[in-house]
Amino acid sequence: MKICVIGGGGAIGGYLAVMLARAGNEVTVVARGTTLAAVKERGLALIMDDQPEPLVAHVKAVEKIADVETPDVIMLAVKAHQVDPIIHDLAAIMGPETVLIPMQNGIPWWYFQKLAGEYQDHSVETVDAGGVAKKAINPNNIIGCVVYPATFTQAPGVIRHVEGNRFPLGELDGKPTERIQKISEVMAAAGFKSPILEDIRSEIWLKLWGNMTFNPISALTHGTLEGICQYPLTKELARNMMAEAQSVAEKLGVTFRVDIERRIAGAEKVGKHKTSMLQDLEAGRSLEIDALLGSAIELGQITQTPTPCLNAVFALTKYLDENVQASKGSLALPSVSGY
Numbered sequence: 001m002k003i004c005v006i007g008g009g010g011a012i013g014g015y016l017a018v019m020l021a022r023a024g025n026e027v028t029v030v031a032r033g034t035t036l037a038a039v040k041e042r043g044l045a046l047i048m049d050d051q052p053e054p055l056v057a058h059v060k061a062v063e064k065i066a067d068v069e070t071p072d073v074i075m076l077a078v079k080a081h082q083v084d085p086i087i088h089d090l091a092a093i094m095g096p097e098t099v100l101i102p103m104q105n106g107i108p109w110w111y112f113q114k115l116a117g118e119y120q121d122h123s124v125e126t127v128d129a130g131g132v133a134k135k136a137i138n139p140n141n142i143i144g145c146v147v148y149p150a151t152f153t154q155a156p157g158v159i160r161h162v163e164g165n166r167f168p169l170g171e172l173d174g175k176p177t178e179r180i181q182k183i184s185e186v187m188a189a190a191g192f193k194s195p196i197l198e199d200i201r202s203e204i205w206l207k208l209w210g211n212m213t214f215n216p217i218s219a220l221t222h223g224t225l226e227g228i229c230q231y232p233l234t235k236e237l238a239r240n241m242m243a244e245a246q247s248v249a250e251k252l253g254v255t256f257r258v259d260i261e262r263r264i265a266g267a268e269k270v271g272k273h274k275t276s277m278l279q280d281l282e283a284g285r286s287l288e289i290d291a292l293l294g295s296a297i298e299l300g301q302i303t304q305t306p307t308p309c310l311n312a313v314f315a316l317t318k319y320l321d322e323n324v325q326a327s328k329g330s331l332a333l334p335s336v337s338g339y
């Protein structure tokens, strides 16, 4: 399969690109800066605990999306706030059959597309101001995905896998199409688990439960997943935030297949892992606050659901982000442990 991974030098994109290339797919990554230079020179390397040596893939790497030949599948593996500047370039390389798989955590811009009911075609302003992505991309070309693995960038072009290999997939209307079946098989052949879900939106909320709580709490406290789940006060805060999000999601027809306690226990099991938001903070990069927390608050507003805990954590993390950006990263605290 001809696959383009946009952000293919990043933590999730790099993991996908190496595994898919080694399984025989024709992979092109779009990367930039020192990452692009490293991938061109040495290939992409993936370090996994169960492998004695890093897995290396010499994939084609380009800087401009326009230089990518129309692929069968585009995996969009940039951060949520990095989507808007590239959405038109991305639309331009898509053919009528190209499938776009957005990989971002959080509520995706396409959430209300092809969703029957009261909110059909509503735009999610916090992730897609003015509905730009919604207008640029035909929803028929999109397949939804939830990214469960944890990975991080150890050095330009070098990705470290921490845990997990699940990327559940779902058509926006839940239908079991041939194309989703084929992509799921390609993912499985590359070593991933990509079950096909009828209700991808419920899975998005299940993942988001963790990201909307642990990611900002970790940025505010520098705690790891295990630390936040074991400290009674932050565990209680996460629990309250999840309960608010559950009320919002249930008004939108979402069902949670596990309860809050099990979701927290699952995050605790990941261990002393720093969330991607804490990694971003320590590196002085912008935080994915709008997609992870702002979007849930926005959906709370449209469904008239109070979200006081979400609002409070959102305010603190937004202010933290603005301060870090204003000081060009000098407020970012040094890494507390490990990576």
Ligand SMILES: NC(=O)C1=CN([C@@H]2O[C@H](COP(=O)(O)OP(=O)(O)OC[C@H]3O[C@@H](n4cnc5c(N)ncnc54)[C@H](OP(=O)(O)O)[C@@H]3O)[C@@H](O)[C@H]2O)C=CC1
Pocket (backbone or CB within 6 Å): 006, 007, 008, 009, 010, 011, 012, 013, 030, 031, 032, 033, 035, 063, 077, 078, 079, 080, 082, 086, 103, 104, 105, 147, 148, 149, 150, 151, 152, 153, 276, 288
């Ligand atoms: N890392 C993780 O464990 C997990 C991440 N996720 C989600 O996956 C998504 C991706 O996260 P992650 O992989 O961690 O992010 P990274 O920052 O590691 O990767 C994104 C990559 O995209 C690159 N990029 C962004 N814009 C462009 C552009 N215009 N042209 C070329 N390259 C570009 C970035 O380059 P640059 O560095 O120069 O900006 C970076 O290399 C996020 O939504 C995140 O929440 C989900 C589950 C787990």
Ligand SMILES: CC(C)(CO)C(=O)C(=O)O
Pocket (backbone or CB within 6 Å): 105, 148, 149, 150, 151, 210, 211, 214, 215, 273, 274, 275, 276, 277
């Ligand atoms: C840590 C993990 C894997 C789950 O919360 C994640 O999604 C993130 O870091 O953004």
